[in-house]
Amino acid sequence: MFDSMKEKLATIVGADNVKDDAGILESYAKDQSFATGIRPWFVVKPQNAQQVQDLVKWANETSTPLVPVSSGGPHHKGDTIPSVPQSVIVDLSGMNRILNINRQQRMTVVEPGVTYGELQEALAKEGMTLSMPLAPRATKSVMTSVLEVEPRLNANHQWQYHDPLRCMEVVWGDGNSMFTGEAAGGVKDLEKQWDAQKWQVSGNGPNMFDFLRIPTQAQGTMGIVTWASLKCEVLPTIHNMHFVPAKKLENLIDFVYRVIRLRFSDELMVMNGSYLAELLGESAEQIQQLKAELPQWVALVGVLGRELLPEDRVEQQTSDIEEIAQQHGLKMVPALPKIKGDKVLAKALNPSKELYWKETAKGAYQDIFFVTTLDKTPMFLKAMYELAEDEGYNTSDIGVYIQPQHCGSSYHLEFHLPYDPNNALETAKVKRMFEKGSELMSGLGAFYARPYGMWAKLQLNKDAQSYNALKKLKKIFDPNDVMNTGKLTV
Amino acid sequence: MALAREIYQALEDIVGKKNISEDIGVCESYRSIASQTSAHYGPFDHWTPLPQAVILPGSTEEVQNVVRICNKYKIQFKAGSTFYATMAYIGSDYAVQLDMRRMSKIEIDAKNQCAIIEPYAIAAVVQAEAMKVGLNLNIPGVGCSSSTLASTSGWAGFGPTSIFMGASGENLLSAEWVLPDGEVIKTGSAGAGAGWFCGEGPGPSFRSVFRGVTGVAGSMGVCTKIAVRLHPWPGPTFLPSDGVLPAYKAVLPDNFKCYTLCFPDWEGWTTAAAIIHENDVLYLGHRQYNMFGRNLKGAMIRILTDPEKQLCDLPELLEDPELQKQNESMKLEFQVVIAGMTKKDMEYKEKAIDEILKLSRGWKNEMMLEKDVHDWALLYLLRLGHKNLNYVLCGAYEGNFGMSSNLYVTTPLMEEASALKRKWEVEATAIAATGGDSEMGSISGIGGGGVTGWEYFTNFDAYDKDSIRGTKEFFDDTQRWMTEHGLGGDFSRWNTECRREDSYNYTQEEHDSFFVKMAQPHVMAYQWKVREAFNPNHLGGSYYRTLTPDKVPEGK
Secondary structure, three states: OHHHHHHHHHHHHHHHHHEOOHHHHHHHOOOOOOOOOOOOEEEEEEOOHHHHHHHHHHHHHHHOEEEEOOOOOOOOOOOOOOOOOOOOOEOOOOOOOEEEEEEEOOOEOOOHHHHHHHHHHHHHHHHHHHHOOOOOOOOEEEHHHHOOOOOOOOOOHOOOOOEEEEEEEEEEOOOOEEEEEHHHHHOOHHHHHOOOOOOOOOOOOOOOOHHHHHOOOOOOEEEEEEEEEHHHEEOOOEEEEEEEEEOOOHHHHHHHHHHHHOOOOOOOEEEEEEHHHHHHOHHHHHHHHHHHHHOOOEEEEEEEEEEOOOHHHHHHHHHHHHHHHOOOOOOOOEEOOOOOOHHHHHHOOOOOOOOHHHHHHHHEEEEEEEEOOOHHHHHHHHHHHHHHHOOOOOOHOOOOEEEHHHHEEEEEEEEEEEEOOOOOOHHHHHHHHHHHHHHHHHHHHOOOOOOOOHHHHHHHHHHHHHHHHHHHHHHHHHHOOOOOOOOOOO | OOOOOOOOHHHHHHHHHHHEEHHHHHOOOOOOOOOOOOOOOOOOOOEOOOOOOEEEOOHHHHHHHHHHHHHHOOOOEEEEEEOOOOOHOOOOOOOEEEOOOOOOOEEEEEEEEEEEEEEOOHHHHHHHHHHOOOOEOOOOOOOOEEEHHHHHOOOOOOOOOHHHHHHHHHHHEEEEEEEEOOOOEOHHHHHHHHOOOOOOOOOOOOOHHOOOEEEEEOOOOOEEEEEEEEOOOOOOOOOOEEEEOOOOOOOOOOOOEEEEEOOOHHHHHHHHHHHHHHHHOOOOEEEEEHHOOOHHHHHHHHHOOEEEEEHHHHHHOOOOOHHHHHHOOOOEEEEEEEEEOOHHHHHHHHHHHHHHHHHHEEEOOOOHHOHHHHHHHHHHHHHHHHHHHOOOOOOOOEOOOOOOOHHHHHHHHHHHHHHHHHHHHHHHHOOOOOOOOEEEEEEOOOOOOOEEEEEEEEOOOOOOOHHHHHHHHHHHHHHHHHHHOOOOOHHHHOOOOOOOOOOOOOOOOHHHHHHOOOOOOOHHHHHHHHHHHHHOOOOOOOOOOOHHHHOOOOOO
């Protein structure tokens, strides 16, 4: 059976793109999280959408679970490792073409394997850029990042929750392939759509059902996306980052509310000194030093000018935000001791160096993140610090990152727990912290919109109707449960 | 057939005797004439079916129980709130009409910028409540007297402020929904009791089922509560109005300005719109007054801003040389409102508008800067409370063409489209002669720009069979023209696949015959599966477009 499977897979993607070496399989069987995985049978690397569709059809015929993976490692959320035996990893990193860049429409179309570094470089040549999550891994797939709705730094330009994601081509779990959004209203051929001046700008629908919202936040459980169109921004001609330091998180809350209320700033985020130190530090020693020097809390405020009166805009926004800071008993400054805005901007808006910055401090980490409102963040913080004290985890090691989303209607709150993976005691402590902390946050009202691993149970068990609806949707798009089997379940 | 007594009694037991009626007079008032403003279906010379009963539920629980009874006895149902369009009305004889007017609560969360509202909370009231705490909402083209919940969850929802605030669908946060089978679901964060701030997830979002590029037009259960995202209002805590009907105006502080930006050609117009799409300058952007027609708009604005004037003054005003000059000045134009969050912000935005005009060879129309006209336009655009003016020329109107896609593709075709309409205005008598170009709509149909939201206003007489028939023929011609130019469906035909010309639901066979021809028929086949999963008794009518999956052609 194993050999016939391998033979069949080879006919679909080519023999060179089917891997079953023990080392390779092992590397897909685990990640950096505490999730436990099972070794896959094969890793296949399709090169185009047709091969992807053939793979999914084959999976349905043979009841073989498929686990789509687009980003390179290391992975951290448990979503890319098989939950069931005899799975096949569909590694999409080889589909890495930027299919289109259109300056007039500010759109680009990318395949799953395109990374932020590659895309931003190509966009810059056309005078554009794409909104960023905070310093993603160098190997991070842009498409995975937008499909999983990683928080972007520019909440004020997120009119839609899923911005910048617009249209897609999806091979659903049942093997059917279609375009979504505006692109589904025409012929299923991108070249022909471009010839007709259709640039996949509007992502909803195309009719009353919103197909875009099925593969998003889905961890690959509904289908495989083979291209996505993304809304870009004009490249700034001026771009500054400012700091508003504070002793307590509470001191920044009203300031952030006010800035986002008035739609000022282009990037806006809050983090504690530990998190900022990890973002900026090049080594564990430097991070320790920075933690001692940086303020306990800081709001980072980016302001930019593009083509239209850039100096005027930057001057107005900077001046007005400075005034808001003053009104709240705070001060906005262009630099912190030894840290200039430019350095933070470069770190925040670019992919990480090869060693992911979150792993620099201690070699490994575990994050707990969820969606909430800004006014509730101090409550979650207090509870997390109390838990850390109970568990003997150094509270000053906890990184905290708060990111406004969707024009400020909700906030991503992230607790970052670094640890030394070679220290068994510390590893066990962080594992306990993660499990207890996840439950504690859930009990306090955390909303795990992206329910990875144990969060799926925590979140879905709270809401039977949503879970029943999710199961019905899964049955429609992946009736044989071949897509990342075992994820998003209770 | 009338409802059996035990069914009527069961429904009455749920909502109380005062909140249900099968009186023929009451039921007749819940029929829609499909000859006008059916957004966008018609014009047809007929009425929607007579409901078996009209029910006014007062709570989610009552809605749920009514829906359960409908499922038990296979009675179709449809909920309407402010009943602007035909889509709110039933499409079969064995059906009941739900009128949601008893559910009108509004709760504002000022800090987190959202309003939690029930179906009969109209936009004007939501806006008034929001302004008390420095917030505002996107009011779509349907106007401020319509249900915000309906336009946000049930239909399209773009309007003048969409460029700054996003279209209604983009502002939808959590929602509470009585599904067609009687189950109640809360989407996103509200489902787990975490609050109403997020409508997505956990995991794939259930809102996909009822809110795509449009909502489901009442065909998939009843939406009973939603949270909508609110946006900054840097004005007073109430919208101050002054003047005499119809020349109501808003006297606002200097941090609000309304301009009519004019251009020498469509290229300049497009340049300005494209720059606006790329920069955060506008609070509002709309081509509004061209709805009166290219030849009439100046004179109509004079009539509407001067309480001494009436429609009968129109011929005389059209002869006024100064007015002709102003009309010519704003032949190709759109209106904008800029709102300064601070003094410096206002200065920047004023300068930005001047720069945009410089780059696009444009100018500001002088007449629209006159204090009374300016303040009238401000109130009009910020509140969209002048919906009655859509009907003022002939008693009825309908939108057509609807070239709402790529700015660079559609603007070069505007004059050709206008010439086609002008030909029908001159050569036929069915539609009003307003100057061909009566294109109006949003500078952006989505937040931040990128897709326009346009339609041509066509005015006709909804009580004249020849006018109705002639208008329909004109719309057939514009659909032909749209198809020839690769522009897709005409706006006037948006809902013709949802309800037959006789106003009854389509059968599945009829839907199949339409949708099997689609370039990507899986869209409707999946919608069929979604309907089967969540609406197994098919009680919502045929607005939910479906294709039987086994009809999808091989290889598609």
